[in-house]
Amino acid sequence: MKTTLKVNGEERELEADSRVSLLDALRNHFRLTGSKKGCDHGQCGACTVMVNGRRINSCLTLACMHDGDEITTIEGLGTPGSLSPMQDAFVRHDGYQCGYCTPGQICSATAMLEEAKAGWPSVVTEDLESRPDLTDEEISERMSGNLCRCAAYPNIVDAIREVAE
Amino acid sequence: MRPFDYARAEAVSDAAKGSAAGATIIAGGTNLLDLMKLEVMAPERLVDINRLPLGEIEETEEGGLKIGALVPNADLAADQRVRRDYPVLSRALLAGASGQLRNKATTGGNLCQRTRCYYFYDTSEPCNKREPGSGCRAIGGFNRIHAILGASDACIATHPSDMAVAMRALKADVEIESADGSRRTVPVDDFYRLPHDTPHIETELEAGDVITAVILPAPVTSEQRYRKVRDRASYAFALVSVAAVVSLEEGRIADVTLAFGGLAHCPWRDEAVEARLKGQAPSRALFAEAADLLLKDATGQGHNDFKIPLTKRTMIAVLADACGLETGE
Amino acid sequence: MTKTLTMDKPDDRRRLDHMAQAVIGKPLDRPDGPLKVSGTAPYAAEYEIENCAHGVLLRAATMGTVKSLNRAKIEALPGVLGVFSSDEFLRNPAQGMAGEAPVQGVGEVAYVGEVIGLVVAETFEQARHASYAFAPEIEPAGHIVDPEAVEPEPQDSEAVDQGDLAGAMRDASHSVDVVYRTEGHAAAAMEPHASIAVWDGPKLTLYGAYQMLKFNRKELADSLGLDEADVRIVSRYVGGGFGSKLGISQEGIAAAVAARGLGRPVSVVMTRQQVFESIMRRTETKQHMRLAADAEGRLTGLGHESLISNLPDEEFAEPVPQSTHFLYGGENRKISLNVARIHRPAAGSVRAPGEAVGMPVLENAMDELAHAVGIDPVELRKKNLPECHPETGIPFGTRKYAECMDEGAKRFGWADRNRVPGGLREGEWLIGHGMAGASRVNMTETAKARVTLSANGTATVETDMTDIGTGSYTVLGQVAAEMLGLDPAKVEVKLGDTDLPPGSGSGGSIGASSCGSAVFLACEDVRTQICEALGCEEADLTLKDGEAVTGNRRMSLADALGADELTGEGEFNPGETSEDYAQAGYGAYFCEVAVNSVTGETRVRRMLGVYAAGRILNEKTARSQCLGGMTWGIGTALTEELVHDERNGKIVNRDLAEYHVPVNLDVPQLNVVFLEEREDAACPIQSKGIGELGFCGAAGAITNAIYNATGVRVRDYPVTLDKLLAGLPD
Structure with a gap:
């Protein structure tokens, strides 16, 4: 079709x-x-x-x-010669190793920041009625749908935090 | 995935007629396509309802909310009214799946989620739910995630939804439109079936039925909790979950609704347990008694025996928290 | 001329320390990063090949003898081009560094989930649907799947029986005599195994996801009866390996057979379920630990006897006690490894085979002994560091184990912890602290590399080495940049193609040291040629920022080279230092956990790893390796477990929803510290393996912390909440 x-x-x-x-x-x-x-x-x-x-x-x-x-x-x-801020942050913070989960992580992170900007809560948000701060724990929870077997998670959180700020 | 005819419904009646004629309705598709790829489900026709106007959350005349069947889980969880008046629902949704899945999964679809039983998912194994009469390999197999309440000799599967547990605790109604154009509402309490000897029939939905909305009653002043216990910190199905809506008046439990996930073929609710709690002054001893009542007929299958003490412990903690008891009180 | 070095004696020249560019060790970004983050790095299944058909592997759901594949029904389905199966098909992947075909022929199904055929169709959707119509006729065989139901085969290579352990246990002031179990693990690399096979006459090119190409090429050629020279494998980007892509696997052979039969290229990508069912698992283990100590906690005896499993005819045996042999003293020793031949899927290398499961258990037993003796776990370990290898008597290479523990203890605030198990509580959460040692044997492998330095100030490094996320592209370029005095951005590294000089491959943490040394030697070769061109001594040649300096002469490379380009070749070989020194990387973990007193859920709240692994070639990529390793420790300790159906050995939890690798929220911000070290005995770049070290023992720190938090000692990994519930306060 x-x-x-x-x-x-x-x-x-x-x-x-x-x-x-x-x-x-x-x-x-x-x-x-x-x-x-x-x-x-x-x-x-x-x-x-x-x-x-x-x-x-x-x-x-x-x-x-x-x-x-x-x-x-x-x-x-973004492209190799013109990376988006999130892509660039992943490179600098070594937010990957093998790179296979990386495009998914970056698409997820990029959209996740918009969700956070819209004030969406997450399961780790203490007060559901207030706008959540994007703490490391919040970033981790919101990114938990993206597995990384190389386990660059701490670096991924660093990269996202930097772009969010 | 077997070949199928794909049609897009332009109106609810299209979907209902399609369903009546044997088509399977696809909304978010996050569970259906998962199962179709494995040929656990193999519909010959799909009717896509994503373009139907069922994506709104409206206030009802009764002061509740009418949630369109296509409202994504993410939107429902983030809705300010839900966060304020039905936090148990928001929490349950947010405890489920991942950000990506919640963006796609819908309110109606979530109610219809199928079990995560390993043997249901493996078409090389017999399964009474997948192929009625073929047998159950979970019995005598690995059964860590399986039911301790309401199971049958034919099936010990559990329902995987978090949202549906909260919906049951909130005494929501499911609005259904049928192929003949009629509408009815079915309380979530009555929507699900226990497996008995027909585990392939999971809900009251019949051919030609389309879920159009889930209706929440007007909010009541209450403490609401959703607690999910799982094998990793996020992105895992519940081993046990507890949804609680508790109203306290003058130091007593004026009203309480409890629903449980991970225990049975459907979100579990036991009104006798609630009755045991109503009118009483909250205490851990009371909660323990109520938990024992809940679990008096609970049967482990071996690997899932731990769910019995885990349910009791979690239920006590949730009620203690909802009632504001201090640790040890 | 190839510059060859065989490590028959330590290389204490430490030349990288005397170069001028000062880029070695620096935390440089990966040169392959922009391709990876933009989705333009090609992985195996992503090469654009004309006229490529799609194959889906066919599994057997029953063990036994295949009577018929019942092909007709599948072949009649729309789009199907053919059903393939042959004596060339593999029962399971080749073991790491096998260099020859694994067990072939799929007429006897040895385990549930074995791949016994391939259906190929015009489209993936058609092939996938056809695969579900596969209904072979199999005469069932009642193979045993329980490792404790058979008489195991002892592995003599691991066996040590020294002194009288029973006597030492009897006479000990303090002893530990316990049995631990660990469950099987899956590598679960994010990229499923995938191959595209393309024939050109008798020549086969396989775009695959493999870790060790020079071995894989031999395995592929041997499996198909081809001349090695007619086989090329391309694996420029590999989406994680962790051991699972060490050897040629089923989809590669199947794709080649089908492509040959159809006369057109065929792409085969395993489903995630197939990866779980038919790619190497880490064996489950049962480990009997015995520790005997005197009143002060000095070990007098040590026993580590393990039961593991594998299929018949598989040589690999998870070397559970690999580090136990040398980490601690105790003159009376009994170490054994016993393999149960059963019909679960083949067992093979999964990240850090041996130490991954042996070290946490050894470190748990040491924690139990520390409690029995009543001394600090760090002190107990330091008390028991042998002077030399306690079994062979050979000297150790560099060993900063004690320094790692001391540095870690200081940074973590170890002295301030609560020492009473179950004694620290924050609301519902029980807080605990634990530590464990890290140890991983250090190995190297023959590797070749070619380096070309151009007059325009750029260089190219070539080897068939792979980068499976380990940072090969980065560190090999860094070695060359240092040796040749170039900005690393001017060095292009070409990897992952058997047309290039054979490197070591990635596996066993050998890659960076082995290939890094080959690149180092190739650069030495280039430098020698420059010296010849300039008529100077090597000691008088400085290369920096694309210029050469000798004596009082400074010149551009164009002037120095005396040619458009110079090409050097290097060959590194392990030698006698492998036998003369007990070489290992070391480290120490310190960890804080919170265990929920209601539910038994455990969260790691902070974790520190301090490591000494020789020279760190790139502080950023090395740190990432250790973050990954510590996270694998979290998975091993808390969530990861291959579940076999007791009735037929089938892996029940064969997807990523039910096999729980840690998610982002499971992992706190982890701290990694490297101690300065140079291992002259290992290789001319003084490095040791880092890819596995960061994982070895990590789970032990977490489970020791769980004990400290709860007072419950769970001796059955992973410590899922159900195992803690009964011991938690009401």
Whole structure:
């Protein structure tokens, strides 16, 4: 079936099997392999992209469900020669090792800061009715949907904290 | 994932008719697609309801909230009214899954989550829930996450939702539209079924039914708690969870609703336990008695025996906290 | 001319300390960072290959003899190009550094989840659907899956029986005689195993996710009956290894067989479930620890006897007591390792094989002994440091174990801790402190590298070494930059391709030292050529900032080289120093935990690791390795456990929702400190392995802290809440 997606600002036509996940559409059809497949079941976060500004697991949604949606992938955030502030902070703080979870971490972190700006609470927020401060614990909780087996977590928190400030 | 026909519903009636004709409804898809990839579920037709106008949270005439079935978990948790008046719901939602999943998972879909039983997820194993009559490999298998209450010889699976536990503690109603255009509401209390010998039938939903909203009654002055106990600090399903809504008047428990996750095939509630607490002055001894009442028929399967003391301990702590008891009081 | 060094004696020249560029050791950012953070670094399955078909591996759900694959049903499905299975298919991956095919042939299913076929289709979606139609006919075999239900095979290589341990236990003033258990672990690297096979006539190129290419090339060639020269493997970026990608694995062979059969390239990516079920697991262990001590806590005897498991015909045996052999004294010793041959999936190397599970248990036993004797755990350890290897008598290499403990104790505030188990409480939380030692044997491996220095002031480093997140791109460039006097940004490092000189590969923490030394030697070769061109002595040559200085002459490289470029080659070989010195990296952990008195949930609140691992080549990437290691310690201590169904050995929790690797919130801000050290016996760059050291023993510090917090000694890893509940206050 035919689906039109706006990927990183560019309209892309997808003519594919209805079974194609958004992740597989990006990786196999649009050759945007920055979004990673770590588990294909929403259990690792490596496939995180932003759809209409919100972070989601692109493995757990069908491409055909996103006709007309705006998709932002890691490739849309910055390029090696022109990194986004979050990408740059990940490099400087060594917020990765193998790099496989990294695009998902960065997409997740970028969108997570918007959620925090909007005043969304998290499970570690003491007072649900106030605007939460983005403490290290808050960052960690909000980033817990992105596994990193190399376990760069403390560096990831450092990078995000710096960008948030 | 087997091939399927995909259609987008333009109106609730489309979805209902599709469902009546055998299609499976897809909303957030975070659980359905997970299961379809493994062919645990293999629908031939999908009807996508994401474009239906069911994404609003409105105040009801009764002073409660009507939550559209498509309201994402993230939005519901962040809603100021929910945070103020139904904090147990906000907390439960935030304790579930991850930021990404909460952005996609919906209110209606969350109610319909399927179990995380390892054997249900493995199509090479028999499972009465997946293939009625094929048997249950969880019984006699590894059963750490399985039920201690309400299980049957056919199935010992648990319901994985956090949100649904809070909904049950809040005495929410599920609004359902059917293929014939009729609407009905079913209390969450009555929405779920225990496994008995038909564990594949999990809710009161029938073919042609579409969940359109979940309705919360008007808020009551209460202390609300949601406590989830799990194997890692975040992004893990509950081993045990306790949702509590407690109203205190003049040093006594005027009203209390308790719902539990991780214990049974559905969010668990036991009105006899609540009755034991009502009208009483809060004390740890009272809570322990009530917990014993809750767990009097609890049966462990071996690996999950620990859930019995864990539930008791957690329930006492949650009630003590809600009632403002000091440590040791 | 290749400059070759075999480590038959320590290299105390310490040349890197005498170079002028002063970049070695500096916390430089990774040169591959911008590619990784922008999603443009290509991993195995991401090479764009024309006309590539997609394969999905087919698993057997039953052990026994395959009677029929029942191919017809699958082959009839839409898009399916073929179902493949052959005698070349692998039962399980090759073990690390095997260099030859592992057990081949899949007619006898040895464990549940074994891969016995591959379905290939035009699209991934078609292949995946077809894989669920796979219903082979298998005559079931009732293989044993319980490690305690068989008579185990003793491993003579680990066995020590010295003096009279039973007598020492009998006569001891204080003793510990306990049995610990650890459960199996999965490497769970974030990138699932993946290969794209492309044939060009008789030549095969495999884009794969592998750690040790020179071995993998041999394994692949041997598995397929090819000449090694006809096989090329490309692994420029590897999404984590941790041992799981040491040897050629099932998807690589399957992709090659199918691509050959179809006459077109085939891509095969394992599902996460398949990675859990069919890639090497770390064995579960049962460890009998005995410690005998005199009244002051001096060890008189030490016993460490372990039961582990593996499939029949697998040589690998998790070397549980690897560091126990030398870490502490005690003249009466009994150490053994026994392998139960059972039909769980193959066991192999998972990060720090041996020490990963042996060290925490040794360190728990030492903690138990410290309590029995009534002395500080740090003091107990320092009291029992042997003068030389207590079994072989050889001298130690550098060993700053005591210094690590002292520095850690000071920085952590160890002296101020509560010493009464269960005696410190904050609301619902019981607070505890614990420490443990870190030790990991240091190894190296033959490695070659080529370095080309150009007149324009740039250099290229080439070796088939991999960077699995370890920082190879960074540190190899840094070594070359230091030796050649260049800004590291001017050094390009090319890795991960068997067309390049064979390095050591990544595994066993050998990579940085071995390949770093090969690069060092290649640079020495280049420097020699410059000296020849300039007619000066090596001692008089200074290279810095792209210029050469000798005597009173300063010149650009263009002038110094006397050529457009100079190419040097280096070959590093381990030698007699491996036998002459007991070499290991050391460290110490200090940790604070909070255990919830209601639920038994444990949170690590702060943790410090102090390490001495020879020269630190890059303080930033080395620190990251240790952060990772300590986090693996958190996983080992608290959450990670492969669960086997008792009825058929199947891994029940075969995904990332149910196998709990630590998430961000499980990990507090961790502190890592390195002590200055040079290990001359190891290699000419004076470094030791760091990739595993930071993990070895870490779990022991956490579980010792849990005991301090609660007074409950759980001897069964991981310490999930259910194991603590009964011992917690009401």
